[in-house]
Amino acid sequence: MSDSNGRVEAVLFSGLEHQGDGLLLNKVTLTLTIVCAGTLLAVIIGLLLSRIVARPIAHLRDAVMKVAAQDFQATVPIRSDDEIGDLARAFNGMALSLKQARDAQKRAFQRDKMTAMGEMSMALAHEIRNPIGVISTAAGLLETASNPNRQDELREMIHDESQTLNRLLKDFQQLARHRQPELSLIDPMQPLEKAIRVLLAGRDNIVLIRTPLPDRIRVWADPDLLHQAWVNLLNNALQAIGEQPGELKIGHRLDGENVEILLQDSGPGIPLEEMPRLFEPFFTTKNHGSGLGLTIASTLVEANGGSLSLDPATGPGACFVVRLPRAGEAS
Numbered sequence: 358m359s360d361s362n363g364r365v366e367a368v369l370f371s372g373l374e375h376q377g378d379g380l381l382l383n384k385v386t387l388t389l390t391i392v393c394a395g396t397l398l399a400v401i402i403g404l405l406l407s408r409i410v411a412r413p414i415a416h417l418r419d420a421v422m423k424v425a426a427q428d429f430q431a432t433v434p435i436r437s438d439d440e441i442g443d444l445a446r447a448f449n450g451m452a453l454s455l456k457q458a459r460d461a462q463k464r465a466f467q468r469d470k471m472t473a474m475g476e477m478s479m480a481l482a483h484e485i486r487n488p489i490g491v492i493s494t495a496a497g498l499l500e501t502a503s504n505p506n507r508q509d510e511l512r513e514m515i516h517d518e519s520q521t522l523n524r525l526l527k528d529f530q531q532l533a534r535h536r537q538p539e540l541s542l543i544d545p546m547q548p549l550e551k552a553i554r555v556l557l558a559g560r561d562n563i564v565l566i567r568t569p570l571p572d573r574i575r576v577w578a579d580p581d582l583l584h585q586a587w588v589n590l591l592n593n594a595l596q597a598i599g600e601q602p603g604e605l606k607i608g609h610r611l612d613g614e615n616v617e618i619l620l621q622d623s624g625p626g627i628p629l630e631e632m633p634r635l636f637e638p639f640f641t642t643k644n645h646g647s648g649l650g651l652t653i654a655s656t657l658v659e660a661n662g663g664s665l666s667l668d669p670a671t672g673p674g675a676c677f678v679v680r681l682p683r684a685g686e687a688s
């Protein structure tokens with residue numbers, strides 16, 4: 358252009374043309390610098406965020422997992438005075454309280470176990486002391502007794518008391534050694550039927566009255582453990598009836614969740630004042646009883662997820678109830 362404006366424009370244009378390569382280079386350098394600085398900044402911010410937030414949270418998560426797995430030694434390092442530091446401090450306090458509570462519970466459990474063991478040993482020693490006393494007195498008298506009748510009497514005493522000791526130790530062993538139940542899907546009447554077949558063989562004085570249980574009812578249970586429980590209950594019922602003619606009634610009660618099997622005898626029943634002590638270990642009203650039959654039966658039924666009780670409202674005689682949770686019905 359020929360005017361002054363035109364000249365200036367031309368100069369500018371030509372200047373740009375001259376500087377074109379250098380400007381492009383500057384632009385690229387500038388862009389690269391910005392990108393590098395941005396990346397560096399992002400990395401620094403990332404590292405800072407990781408130090409300030411992500412890492413403490415990861416520590417906290419690891420510690421929570423350990424506590425969930427019952428490892429109460431887990432602690433979280435406290436590295437700051439902000440909210441995350443407060444969280445770590447609160448967590449450590451909580452883990453310590455949980456550890457102290459667990460230790461206290463362990464000590465209480467150990468103490469209760471020792472108390473129970475002590476009570477059991479005292480009761481056993483008490484039960485053993487009587488027969489042993491009789492045996493040693495009779496043995497002493499036997500040395501000097503010259504009358505043959507008296508000698509027979511003393512020998513019989515020794516024999517009877519040894520039998521009592523034997524029974525007591527057998528029951529005690531059964532109580533201490535009962536195994537873990539092996540559950541299978543069974544007809545809840547089956548263990549009782551088996552016990553009846555064994556114990557009522559030759560007992561012509563007993564009339565058995567059964568109300569059959571619907572076929573489809575099933576329970577998850579260990580038939581051998583339940584059989585042993587029924588043997589104990591049937592033995593008691595037969596001893597209560599004695600040699601006189603008597604009756605055993607087998608019934609049931611059903612609800613949506615449980616099945617109850619009832620065993621009622623025609624014996625004299627259980628006096629009201631004895632009912633609260635019935636399931637106490639070593640409680641017996643029999644001359645040669647161990648007082649462990651009902652304790653064992655109850656432990657065995659409970660091992661199958663059920664319960665054993667006396668139904669005081671059903672009489673005459675005693676009526677014991679074995680309650681078991683129902684499983685799905687047989688098709």
Ligand code: ADP
Pocket residue numbers: 589593594597622624625626627635640641642643645646647648649650651652674675
């Ligand atoms: P034990 O038979 O060795 O005495 P148990 O624990 O089996 O021990 O029974 C405790 C007590 O409960 C018995 O001594 C008896 O007094 C009472 N008892 C249990 N079952 C019956 C029953 N069917 N009828 C009357 N009394 C019973």
